[in-house]
Amino acid sequence: MGARRSRLELVFDILLSIQNKGGTIKPTHLMYKSNLSHKLLNQYMDELLQKQLIIINEEFHKKRKSPSKVITLTEKGSVFLAEYRRMREFTDAFGL
């Protein structure tokens, strides 16, 4: 089993999972992709919504009567991902 992820790493994993799915993902898929429990994911989702790194939209399907929720990565979220990648590169390069 890998080392415990820090708070920032968790946020990065969540946002990266959304980005890898083309910028939009269903909550259930996000839970599996980011390897988080439902409770923990909801906690982080509230924080990410507050910081405007993600937004929640509703999608309508022909076969379904009610709309389903989807999570979308915002521009701010994309910027965070880029900054975090630079941070990781700096950490690796300077041996921190």
Place this chain on the structure above:
Amino acid sequence: MYQLFFTPSWFNGYDLLFEGISLLVALLIASYSWKLYKVSHENRYGYFSFAFILIGLSLAVKMFTFEVLYSSPLRDGVVQVLGPAVGQGLQFADLFYRAAFFLQMVVMLGAWLLIYFISQKSRERLSKYYEVSQMALFVYLILLISIVGNFKYFVFYLTSIVLLGMTVLNYYKNYLNTDKNPNAWRVMVAFMFIMLSNMAFVFVFKWSAMYALGEILLLMGFLLLLHAYRRVTRG
């Protein structure tokens, strides 16, 4: 007469320029590491930033001291300001240069030591109690070496070589552990250049031209650090 400075006259001023550039690079890296510390709240970024601030401070002290040495008006100004504090009996020039050199040594050795500790991976560090006692021992040794270095200047450079050599080894391990990351390689080579510059400084008493070589190697090391920093932050 005890000689602290060995700059060949044809190199006067160039060393200040080189060190000014190195100072800017050190502060750039310090500021970015501090920014990461504010975001992540992880102490290692704070310590790393502090280490580069110490390097910058050491370079600034050296630049100021050499500027006083090179420039008569500045020298007269410093004597006017600090002379009364020193008193009539003491040789002001000797005291000023020794104090400045002592400050330069303590701060620079502190920075190398901090970088050495940070470049060690956490699993190789001892438990907290022993880590604190180990650091206390090293701080004591740095102060002792700085005092001795005031009388035998090459002691400072030899200690720097040892610390930097161990740091280069740590960075080589880091290069291998990061799947041969090219930026990790650049950082390792940069510290190798800085170590080589200190080797050159050891021999300035024999050939004053070694001072110029040392300054050039030091500048190359910092320029390589700048290059690695730019590659990292440009993404």
